[in-house]
Amino acid sequence: MTINTLILLMGFFVILWKAEIGTQDIIEALKQPPDNLESIYHLNRDYEIIMEETSKGIILPHNIQKKLPVEIHNAKRSINMSKTNKDIGLLEKIDLIKYTIGFSINNLSYQIVYSLGSNLKLFIYLFFIVLIFELLIIIKNISKGSKMIKKTLKPLADLTEVTKSLNAEVSSMASKADGTYIKDLAGVISNIDANRLDSRISVDSSQNELKDLASAINDMLNRINDSYQSQVRFVSDASHELRTPISVIQGYVNLLDRWGKEDQKTMQESIDAIKSESENMKVLVEQLLFLARGDNETIQLYKEVFDSCEVVNEIIHETQMIDKNHNFEIDLNKPAYINADKQLLKQAIRILVDNSIKFTPRGKKIILKVVIKENHVHIIVQDSGIGIDPENLPHIFDRFYRSDESRARKTGGSGLGLSIAKWIIERHEAYFEILSRVDIGTRITIVFPTAKSLES
Template sequence: MNLLKKFAGDRKNIKFSIALKATAIYTSMFGLLLAATVGFLSWAITIRAVHMRHLDSVASMVEERLKHGRGQDFDFDAFAKANKVYIEIRYEHEGTTLTFGKKPGGKGNYANTVRSIDRPCRKATVTVVDCESISIAGNISATGFLVILSALLLVISISGALLIRKMMRPIYNMTAAARSISAKDLSRRIDTVHSNDELKELAETFNGMLDRIQASYEQQKRFVSDASHELRTPLSVISGYANLLRRWGSEDPEVRDESVEKIVEETENMKQLVERLLFLARADQQTQLISFERFNVSNLIDSITEDTKLISREHAVVSEIEPGVFLTADPALIKEAVRAVLDNSMKYTPPGGEIRISCRRGPGCVEIEIVDTGMGIADKDLPYIFDRFYKADAVRSRGTKGSSGLGLSIVKWIVERHSGEIRLESKLGSGTRFTFIFPDTRNTETTERPA
C-alpha cells in the first residue's frame, strides 16, 4: 500500500515537457487514424472474401449441374433468389443466354465469378454475380468509409484542440492575470497544480515576479505611511510651539526660550529623519556610493569614543581598542553604523550605566563591539529590530525622543554592503551587545562604486 502511495506521489512529480506532450498527442491521433483505416480496410477485405467464397460455392454447384446434364430438373431461378445472386448462362454455339434471379441495377462494382463449361456438344459460360456485394463491400467500403473517416477526423480534431487548450491553460491564465493586475489588487496568482512542464515553470516564475512586486509595493506603502507618521510628530510639535511663541513669546521670555529650544530640537530630529529617509531611498535605488579604502579602524573607533564621552557625560563610556587594526571599507559609513548603535545605547541606558566599545582583530576579520547596560530588548522584538520604522514596545511606552526606527535598518544595510555580519545579544532589563564582523580583505586600492 505504501509503495502504491509512493508511486502515485512520484507520478505527480514527473515532469513532461510540452514537446513530449505534443508529440504524444499527435502520435496518438495519427495512430488512431491509421488503426481505424487499417481496421476498416481489413474488415472490407474480409467481407469481400466471404462473398467471393459464397460466389465460388454457388458457381461450382451450377457448373456441376451443367457438366453432368442435370440442369433441366433444377430450379435455377429459385436457387438464385435464395442465394441472392444473379446467374447468367450463355451458350456460345447457340448464341442464347439464360438468366436467373434479379439482375442488379446501376453501375456498381458487383462481385462476380465466371466459369467456362467445355462440353463436347455444348459449350457454355456461367457468370454468377453477388447482388449484395455492391451494398456491403462497395457502398460501405466507399461512402461509409468516407463518412466514418470524416467523423473520426472530427473527433480527433476536437480532442486535440481540447488537449492543446488544456496544455495552454497556464498561458491563458497568465494573460488574464496580467490584465487584472492593478495597484489596488496584486493578489492574483496562477494555478500551477494541474501542470508539470515548462508552462508550470513559467507560471511559477510569473507568480514569483508578482510576489516580489507585491512585496515591494506593500513595503513602499508602509514606508510612505510610516515616514508620514514620523514627520507628522515633529511638525506638530513645531507648529504648536510656533503658535505658543506667536501668542506669548513677546510677553514671556521663559515661554520664548522654551519654544525656540523645542523648535530647534524638533527641527534637528526632522532633519535627521529626512537624511535617513534619503539614505534608504538611495540604498533602495542602488545609487548610494561606497568608497572602499584601507584605513586605521582603531583610530576611527578611538575618535568616536572620545566624541561619545563628550556628548554623554552621564554614562560611563569605556573603550577596549586594539591598536593598529586596519580595515578595507568606507570609513564614513562605518562611522555612521557605529554612531547609530551608540546613539541607541545612550538613549536606552539609564544615567550611571556603562557603554563599552571595543575593536579587535579576529581570524580573517575585524570585530567592532558595543555593549551597554541599558533596558535591553525583549525576545519577541529581536527578529524585527532591524526592520524599518520598527520600535519595540518598551521604546514606545517610554516615548523616547528622536527615535524613528530607521537607525538600525541603516546599520544593517551598511554592514551587509561590506559583506559583514551583525550579531545581536540582548536581554530585557540587562543590556544589549552589538558585534560587527567585517572581513579583512587587505585590499589597499581605493575604489568607489554604487551599492
C-alpha cells in the same frame, strides 16, 4: 519644509536690513541736532522719530541685533503692532506692524519707527507664489509615480500578449491542453493591476505543461508586490513621523500668535520647542534621504585599508566630551586592518554607540572592543541597558521599527538608525552578530574580513 523655513528667515532678515539702512542718515543727523526735528524727519518720510522710548514690543535677540548693519551703542530693536479693532482683516493688521530702534544720543532718548507693513505684504505675496510653484512640482511628481507603476506592470502586459499568442498556437493542436487553460491564464494576468498585486495564478494537477510558467509568474508577482508594499509602508511611516513635529511646531506658533507676543516666558518656551522639533525633522529628513539614495544605489563607497581601532578610538573620544553620564571602557587589539569606507563605518559605529547611550541608565558601563578572530575583525559595542526581547530581535533593523513606543518617546529617535547601519555594513560584505538579554544589556558585533596593511 526646510527650504521654506530658510526663505521665511532670509526674507524677514532682508526686510530688517532694509529698515536699518534707511536709519543711518537719520542717526548721523541726530548726532548734530538742529533747532527742530522736522528737517531730520524729511530725510526719509518712511520713518517717524519720537523723542522718547515708548514701544515695548518683541525685542530682537542680541545675536540678531549684532548682525544688523547700524552700529549704535545700547540700541534696543523691537517689533510691535499698534492696538486696533479686532474685526479688521489680516492684511490691515500687517500694515500696523512697526519696527523700532531705541537709543540715546547726547543724553537724549530717541526712537525711530519704521512701518514694515508694505514690505511684509510684498514678501507674503512672493512666498505664496513660491508655495503654488511647489504644489505644481508635487502634482508633477505624483504623475511621475503613476507612470512608474505602469512601467513596473508593463512586463505583465507583455507577458499577457505572449500568452495570448501561445494560446492561439496551442489551440490549433489536438492535445489534452485544448487552449482553455491558457485562455484562463491570460484572463487572470489581464486582470492584475496595482490594486490587485496580491492575485495569484492557480494551476491544477492536470496542467503539468503550465505549472512552471504559472510558478514563474507567481514568483514575479510576489517580488513586485513585496517591493510595492514596502514602498507604501515606507511613505506611510515617513508621513507619520513627520506629522508629529509639524503638529508641535504649529501648536507653538498658534500659542505665540495668541499670547507669546506679550509673555516672554511663553515666547521662549515656544522658541525652544520649535528649535528642538526643527532639529528632529532635519535629522529625520537626512536619514530618509540617506536610505532613498541607498535604495537607488547612488551612494559611492570610497574604500581604503586602515586600522579600525583608530576609528573606534576617535568615536570614544568624541562621545566622552559630550556624555559625562556613562562610563566608557575600551579594549582595542591593535592593529586590526579592514578595507572599508572610513566615514560610513564611523557613521555605523556611532549609531550603535548612540543607541547604547539612549538605553543605558546613568552611571552604567558601555564597552567598545576590537578583536581579531579567525581572519575576521570583530568590532563590539556592548551596553548595560534595558536589553531587547527575543521576539523583537528579528525586527530591530526594520525601518521605523521601535519595540517599545513609550521608551521611544522618552529617548527620541525615528527607528531609522539601525536600518542605516545595516545598509552600510552589508555594502561592505560584513554582517552583525547580536546577543541581548532583557534588563542585562545588549552586545552588537560587526564582523569584517581582515585586510593586509599597506605597509606589508
